Amino acid sequence: MQQTKTTSAAESRARRERxxxxxxxxxIAIGIAILVAxxxxxYWLRLxxxxxxxxxxxxxGEFVALVRAGTLxxxxxxxxxRIVIGFGLALALGFGTxxxxxxxKRFGRLMGSFSLGxxxxxxxxxxxxxxxxxxxNDAGMIFVVVISSVFSIMMSTYSGLRxxxxxxxxxxxxxxxxxxxLFGSVMVPAAMPSLISGARQAWSFAWHALxxxxxxxxxxxxxxxxxxxxxxxxxxxxxxxMIVIFAIGLVADRLLFYRxxxxxxxxxxxxxxxx
Amino acid sequence: MDGGVxxxxxxxxxxxxxxxxLTKVYPNPxxxxxxxxxxxxxxxxxxxxGEFVTIVGPSGSGKTTLLNxxxxxxxxxxxxxxxxxxxxxxSGTDIAMIFQEDSLFPWLNVQDNxxxxxxxxxxxxxxxxxxxxxxxxxxxxxxxxxxxTHQLSGGMKQxxxxxxxxxxxxxxxxxxxxxxxxxxxxRETLQYQIQEIHERTGKTILFVTHDxxxxxxxxxxxxxxxxxxxxxxxxxxxxxxxxxxxxxxxLTGTIGAILKNLREEDVFAxxxxxxxxxx
Numbered sequence: 001m002q003q004t005k006t007t008s009a010a011e012s013r014a015r016r017e018r019x020x021x022x023x024x025x026x027x028i029a030i031g032i033a034i035l036v037a038x039x040x041x042x043y044w045l046r047l048x049x050x051x052x053x054x055x056x057x058x059x060x061g062e063f064v065a066l067v068r069a070g071t072l073x074x075x076x077x078x079x080x081x082r083i084v085i086g087f088g089l090a091l092a093l094g095f096g097t098x099x100x101x102x103x104x105k106r107f108g109r110l111m112g113s114f115s116l117g118x119x120x121x122x123x124x125x126x127x128x129x130x131x132x133x134x135x136x137n138d139a140g141m142i143f144v145v146v147i148s149s150v151f152s153i154m155m156s157t158y159s160g161l162r163x164x165x166x167x168x169x170x171x172x173x174x175x176x177x178x179x180x181x182l183f184g185s186v187m188v189p190a191a192m193p194s195l196i197s198g199a200r201q202a203w204s205f206a207w208h209a210l211x212x213x214x215x216x217x218x219x220x221x222x223x224x225x226x227x228x229x230x231x232x233x234x235x236x237x238x239x240x241x242m243i244v245i246f247a248i249g250l251v252a253d254r255l256l257f258y259r260x261x262x263x264x265x266x267x268x269x270x271x272x273x274x275x
Numbered sequence: 276m277d278g279g280v281x282x283x284x285x286x287x288x289x290x291x292x293x294x295x296x297l298t299k300v301y302p303n304p305x306x307x308x309x310x311x312x313x314x315x316x317x318x319x320x321x322x323x324x325g326e327f328v329t330i331v332g333p334s335g336s337g338k339t340t341l342l343n344x345x346x347x348x349x350x351x352x353x354x355x356x357x358x359x360x361x362x363x364x365x366s367g368t369d370i371a372m373i374f375q376e377d378s379l380f381p382w383l384n385v386q387d388n389x390x391x392x393x394x395x396x397x398x399x400x401x402x403x404x405x406x407x408x409x410x411x412x413x414x415x416x417x418x419x420x421x422x423x424t425h426q427l428s429g430g431m432k433q434x435x436x437x438x439x440x441x442x443x444x445x446x447x448x449x450x451x452x453x454x455x456x457x458x459x460x461x462r463e464t465l466q467y468q469i470q471e472i473h474e475r476t477g478k479t480i481l482f483v484t485h486d487x488x489x490x491x492x493x494x495x496x497x498x499x500x501x502x503x504x505x506x507x508x509x510x511x512x513x514x515x516x517x518x519x520x521x522x523x524x525x526l527t528g529t530i531g532a533i534l535k536n537l538r539e540e541d542v543f544a545x546x547x548x549x550x551x552x553x554x
Contacts, residue, residue: 167374167376167378168380170374171372171378171380172391172395173348174348175391175439176392177395181395185394186380189383192382267382267423269381269423269425
């Protein structure tokens with residue numbers, strides 16, 4: 001009796017979760033529609049001349065033109081390449097340093113207080129340093145991406161691993177788990193919720209930093225297109241790049257980090273409604 | 276009765292666990308000039324193969340410490356702990372422990388939780404899957420093999436933990452108040468089930484509880500601890516047919532005797548003594 005009750009409760013929970021995720025997708029569509037409608041209305045009010053405040057349709061035309069000219073494609077490729085390399089490096093470096101911090105306790109405490117200061121340091125304030133030390137190139141921009149996202153990965157690794165509940169360690173040791181396996185099979189999976197939310201936050205830092213660095217360093221990338229648009233008074237181009245930047249940020253967060261987080265949350269049972 | 280004297284029940288079986296004069300002292304956290312806290316004060320007892328022994332005593336009498344030491348999870352300061360002829364040093368897989376808290380891994384399903392220790396031991400995938408299924412069946416949770424632990428009730432979680440412990444095929448199964456956090460009905464069901472599992476597997480079980488009724492219901496023998504520092508105050512043999520339940524009239528006498536003996540352990544007097552010595 002107890003068993004059937006649990007099954008039906010789990011099923012109805014799963015149904016409720018599916019319904020909630022459907023509503024979310026629907027909400028997004030409605031939100032975009034309202035935004036475009038409001039844009040059109042403001043355009044009709046003629047508060048600014050059309051070249052400063054273009055209509056949704058002329059912006060869509062500019063989007064097609066930029067795609068046809070190949071400008072958007074090369075900008076997109078440049079930006080994606082930098083973010084993948086930069087964020088990947090930040091993940092590897094941040095995780096590695098976090099592990100070392102757990103292992104060497106004194107180093108951990110030192111880095112812990114140190115990185116609190118660095119985490120709140122504005123990422124674009126690294127740009128002049130990067131230009132002078134590395135140069136006005138991809139490596140310079142990747143440096144800015146890494147330095148602005150590595151600390152939140154490092155700190156979430158550190159705190160996630162350090163807070164492994166001792167009962168898991170006791171149980172694993174009791175089952176003959178060696179030190180290396182204790183790390184890989186218990187501490188890392190136990191820290192997974194913390195690791196993923198750290199990576200999600202780091203992704204948003206990395207994305208901010210990259211677009212900013214591309215603008216300041218005049219790169220072939222979305223930030224570069226955005227900046228050129230304002231230099232040449234092409235508001236169309238500015239809006240198109242803004243939308244693409246927004247969309248990539250959103251898609252990456254939704255399709256990658258949100259999904260990962262949801263998966264972990266549902267396995268761990270962190271999504272259960274109260275009661 | 277002193278711990279060294281062995282009661283006649285199961286006398287023919289091998290002594291699988293021997294605890295001799297075991298002492299454990301915690302340094303006083305208050306500082307060097309304060310007296311250290313003696314948790315276990317010369318504990319000696321044996322457990323024979325296939326025996327179901329329960330330990331009962333006041334809270335804070337060092338019962339959990341004793342199990343941690345036998346499991347190799349904690350060090351000790353004097354005496355010997357011998358499991359099938361080998362001195363315990365560090366944790367090995369000979370001894371499985373079931374904890375009171377939820378110790379299942381939330382990132383693994385029931386099947387993988389039960390197979391975890393076998394994987395650590397290097398048992399090939401197919402084989403450990405088969406073994407895990409077998410123990411999940413033993414605790415009656417086959418339907419839930421693919422469930423994650425948050426989908427299980429407290430009682431079901433403890434049954435998975437028992438399956439996980441048994442899957443290691445340990446010489447001794449240690450249970451540290453495993454039903455302490457469960458409601459009364461679930462508790463009774465599990466008390467019945469663990470007796471059934473004991474009958475079917477013939478496992479040697481050392482079971483710690485502060486519930487006198489539970490201790491008497493489950494044990495072939497009940498070892499009673501005094502209030503800390505723990506010494507063995509008395510042992511009771513319970514030679515009754517299984518499965519028993521808490522309301523078994525034949526148990527009433529023993530339960531009454533243990534309770535009376537426990538009440539003589541004036542917890543507050545001991546605390547006053549401790550306070551006095553710290554001044």
